[in-house]
Amino acid sequence: MDHAADVYKTDLMTITRHVLNEQSKYPESRGDFSILLSHIVLGCKFVCAAVNKAGLAKLIGLAGETNIQGEEQKKLDVLSNEVFVNALVSSGRTCILVSEEDEEATFVEPSKRGRYCVVFDPLDGSSNIDCGVSIGTIFGIYLIKDGGEPTLEDVLQPGNKMVAAGYCMYGSSCTFVLSTGSGVHGFTLDPSLGEFIMTHPDIKIPKKGKIYSVNEGNAKNWDGPTAKYVEKCKFPTDGSSPKSLRYIGSMVADVHRTLLYGGIFLYPADKKSPNGKLRVLYEVFPMSFLMEQAGGQAFTGKERALDLVPTKIHERSPIFLGSYDEVEEIKALYAAEEKKA
C-alpha cells in the first residue's frame, strides 16, 4: 500500500457525503434520513469522547454517585442513553424510540415527530466498560408503517423491514459501520477533523471463516446442535485445521471482527436461557441485517433471524451469525436434529 498517498489523500468520503450520495439516487427523497443519521453520528461522537475520557473524568461508577465537586455522576450507559434520546428527538425525524436502557418505548411528542422509528442499545457490552475493552452503540431504523398515529406495532416489525442498521465501536479507533440496504460500509473517526471518513468501503464477509466466537462457559447447558458445531470447530473430522476461539464478550467487538475476518458469532439458547441472551430489536436484528448485507447469514436456530416477528420490545433470541458457509453448517445441524424428533 502507498502510505504517502494515503496521508495526503485530499478527496475524503465522509459519512455525510456518502449518505447524501445515496440519497441522490432517490429524487423523491426529502433528506429526512440524512438528517436522522447526522443526529445518530453526533450521538456516537459524543459517546466516543465520553468513553475516551471515562477513566479520567471518573465517569465510571454507579449512577447516582457523586464526584468530588459534589455533582451527581452518571454511569456511562445512562449518559449515553440520554445523549441518544435527546439527539434522536431533536432531529425532528423520529416518532418512536426503543432503547435497551428504557423499559418502555418513547413516543415522541407530536410537534417533534417524524416518520422513523429507531431501536438502539446506546452502550452495548457495558460489563466491559471498567476494564477498557471495546464497547459500542447498535441501532436499527424502521419507517412508520402507514404514516398514521405511531403504535408499538411500528417497532414490532420483523428485521427484514428495517431500512438501515449499524453500529459504532469505541475501540482503539472509533469505527462506524452502516448499511442502508445496499451493502455495508465502514467509517473511522478522524479525531482531528471530527469526521467519520470511509475506510472500509463495501465490506464483504469471507464465505468461510477460521474463528468461532462464543461464551464456552455456558457449554454444559447447550443444546445438541450447538455442542456438535463447537466440537467440530475444535476437532474437525474432515481433515481441516481446528478453528481459533476469540470471545471478547462485547457484541459489537465480536461481530466487527467476524465481519472483517470471517467466522461465526454464536449466542445460543441454553437450558438456563431458552431464548438466549441477546435482544432481538437492537442486537440481533441490526447485526443480522449487516451480516446479510455483507454476504453472510444470520439464523436463530429455527429460522432466518430477520424473519422473526417480535412480540415484545425487549424480546431475546438465540443467534448464530457470520460467514455464509459456517451458518449453513449450523442450519444443517438443526435440520438434522429436527428430523430426529
Ligand code: FDP
Ligand atoms: P454486556 O452483558 O456486557 O452488556 O447483551 C449484552 C452483552 O454484553 C453483549 O454485548 C455480549 O455479546 C454479551 O452480552 C456477553 O454475554 P456473556 O457475558 O454472557 O458472554
